Structures are given as C-alpha cells and as structure tokens.
Amino acid sequence: MKDNQNNAIGGMNILIADDVHELLLLGLRDAGFHVLYLPDATRVEILNRIAAMHILVIRTKTRVDSEVMDAAKKLLCIARAGAGLDNIDELYALSKNITCLNAGEANSDAVGEHTIGMLLSLLNNLIKANNEVKQRIWQREANRGIELAGKTVGILGFGNTGRAVAKKLKGFDVKVLAYDKYLVDYSTDFAKQVSLQQIFNETDILSVHLPLTIETTWLIDKDFVSRFKKSIYLLNLSRGKVIKTADLVQMIKSGKVLGCALDVLENENLSTLNASQENDFSFLIASKNVVLSPHIGGWTVESYRKISQILLDKLLTFRGSN
Numbered sequence: 001m002k003d004n005q006n007n008a009i010g011g012m013n014i015l016i017a018d019d020v021h022e023l024l025l026l027g028l029r030d031a032g033f034h035v036l037y038l039p040d041a042t043r044v045e046i047l048n049r050i051a052a053m054h055i056l057v058i059r060t061k062t063r064v065d066s067e068v069m070d071a072a073k074k075l076l077c078i079a080r081a082g083a084g085l086d087n088i089d090e091l092y093a094l095s096k097n098i099t100c101l102n103a104g105e106a107n108s109d110a111v112g113e114h115t116i117g118m119l120l121s122l123l124n125n126l127i128k129a130n131n132e133v134k135q136r137i138w139q140r141e142a143n144r145g146i147e148l149a150g151k152t153v154g155i156l157g158f159g160n161t162g163r164a165v166a167k168k169l170k171g172f173d174v175k176v177l178a179y180d181k182y183l184v185d186y187s188t189d190f191a192k193q194v195s196l197q198q199i200f201n202e203t204d205i206l207s208v209h210l211p212l213t214i215e216t217t218w219l220i221d222k223d224f225v226s227r228f229k230k231s232i233y234l235l236n237l238s239r240g241k242v243i244k245t246a247d248l249v250q251m252i253k254s255g256k257v258l259g260c261a262l263d264v265l266e267n268e269n270l271s272t273l274n275a276s277q278e279n280d281f282s283f284l285i286a287s288k289n290v291v292l293s294p295h296i297g298g299w300t301v302e303s304y305r306k307i308s309q310i311l312l313d314k315l316l317t318f319r320g321s322n
Contacts, residue, residue, distance in 0.1 A: 012319060013052055013074070017041040018059035020081050024308035031316060047071050055315065057081060064088045069096055077318055081307050083107055083160070083298060086212040086239060101314050105160045106306035107298030112164030114297035115207055115237050118261035122233060122291045123148060149173040154203035157238065158186050158193075161298075162209040166191035177202060205233045212239035222247040225256055233259050237297040240264035245280045252289060259289035263297040 124145035
C-alpha cells in the first residue's frame with residue numbers, strides 16, 4: 001500500500017478526464033472529494049496533472065498505460081465510466097497496487113435492447129425497406145423477412161450484457177444457449193448453459209458479448225465460424241477487435257454468415273482506415289445483409305445516468321474500504 005494513502009482518505013484528489021453525467025461530478029464533490037474536471041483533457045494534460053491525483057476517472061478515449069501510471073505518484077484507483085477495462089493496462093495497475101473499477105452493470109439493459117433491435121432490423125430488412133420507401137420504392141417480396149421464432153440463439157459471453165440479451169429474448173419463442181469459458185453453473189430461466197461445441201452444432205444466430213482480451217482478440221475469424229454446422233447470423237455488441245473484419249467479409253460473401261449486425265468495428269476511427277480496412281468497410285456499408293451503428297448499444301439517456309450513479313457508489317465504497 002502506498003505511503004501517502006492514509007493522508008489521502010480525508011479528501012482524495014480526483015481527475016475526471018472525460019465527459020460524465022453531472023450526477024457523478026456533484027456527488028463526488030458533495031462527498032468531499034477534490035474534483036478536477038477536464039472533460040476534453042489530452043494525454044499531455046493528463047500526464048501533467050496526474051502526479052497529485054488519487055483517482056483517475058476516464059471513459060473510452062483515454063489509454064491508461066504504464067507511462068500514465070508511472071507519472072501518477074499517488075494514484076490508488078482508475079475508474080472507467082462504462083463497461084470493460086480494455087483501455088487500461090490492468091496487469092500493470094495490479095503490480096502498482098492500483099484498483100480498477102468500471103460500471104459494466106449500468107448499461108446492460110441498453111445493450112440488450114439494442115441487440116434485439118439490430119437483430120429484428122437485420123432479419124426483417126427494416127433498414128433497406130425504410131430507405132426504399134423513402135425513395136418511393138415499394139418492394140414487398142424483395143424485403144420478405146425471416147421470423148425469429150423457432151430459431152436457436154447462441155450467446156457467447158454470459159456476463160451482464162449476455163444475460164440481459166437472454167432475458168429480453170424471452171417471449172420470442174427462441175431457444176437460447178449460452179457459453180462462457182470463465183463461469184460455472186450459469187444457466188438461468190432465460191438461457192441454458194452449454195459447451196462451445198453445442199453452440200457450434202445448434203446455433204442459428206450468434207450474439208457476441210465478450211470483453212476484449214489477448215485471448216478474445218480476433219477470436220471470431222474464418223476458422224472459428226467454419227466450425228458452425230449451419231450458416232449463421234452474427235451480432236457483435238462487445239468490442240470490434242473480437243471479430244477479424246477481413247474474414248467476416250469473406251464469410252458474408254461465401255454465405256456462411258447470412259447477415260451481421262455490428263455496433264462496434266475493428267477500427268472505429270474511420271478517418272484512419274488503411275487500404276485493406278477501407279475495402280472491408282466499403283463492402284460492409286454497401287451490403288444489404290449488414291446493419292451498422294456507431295458503438296451506441298450501451299449509450300442511452302438512462303444508461304448515462306446509471307453509469308455515473310453506479311460509479312459514484314463504487315468510489316464511495318472504495319474510499320470507505322481504505
């Protein structure tokens with residue numbers, strides 16, 4: 001434990017380096033924290049300010065690596081206002097006795113609803129049909145949909161969002177199978193725990209809800225999808241780099257992937273796409289079998305508030321435990 005920790009407890013210094021709901025900002029100040037709010041902070045500004053901080057609050061834009069943590073002489077906690085910790089070097093934080101927090105449970109309902117919305121849009125050609133009608137093109141047969149009822153949905157990753165998707169599928173008359181390598185005894189009223197092989201054998205629709213780790217980076221590639229007995233519909237509302245986009249394009253062209261819904265992309269900074277990525281993205285946006293959204297699955301009015309409330313509660317608990 002750091003030597004200065006006991007001196008920090010009375011009024012911890014917090015740097016909030018991204019935009020957050022005012023609930024978090026006001027709640028921390030009311031609780032006696034010394035808050036420096038820099039929602040547009042650059043990396044240089046963070047490095048210049050971090051030495052005096054006990055807590056760093058970030059969202060997605062900030063990469064907290066060894067350089068940042070080495071510059072943080074008093075840092076006790078890194079808190080991410082969102083789900084996942086893939087922009088934090090967790091192993092290095094652990095080596096420096098820095099606690100990492102997030103609010104993964106706060107946006108699971110939002111991601112669950114967005115998943116269902118994208119799935120129904122994909123199966124029923126809603127985006128294509130909407131655009132055609134707005135151009136005065138009235139095509140019924142060309143937009144004939146596929147019913148969800150009777151299908152088997154495989155959920156890969158059964159954490160907060162995977163469970164939310166399973167729960168929200170109740171009532172659609174589908175069979176829901178779930179696989180999570182790191183959980184035990186996780187069957188619920190909404191999903192049956194199965195082996196990965198059973199996912200491969202039975203799935204019609206695969207919904208991916210995995211954290212981004214060394215193990216899951218590009219997990220879903222041509223070889224992975226080739227193991228499915230059927231051609232599948234694929235949804236990814238986790239992290240873009242879980243899927244190898246170049247392979248996905250090939251699998252759509254071959255018909256092994258019948259269609260996909262992506263809320264996340266391998267490279268979400270579209271101005272920095274290399275030539276290969278540009279070709280893949282051009283295919284995705286032109287395909288009638290692809291539905292896209294700009295990483296907004298967990299970003300609703302309600303989740304914005306929930307994230308800040310849950311993070312506030314966790315930071316208060318963290319202070320109390322120290």
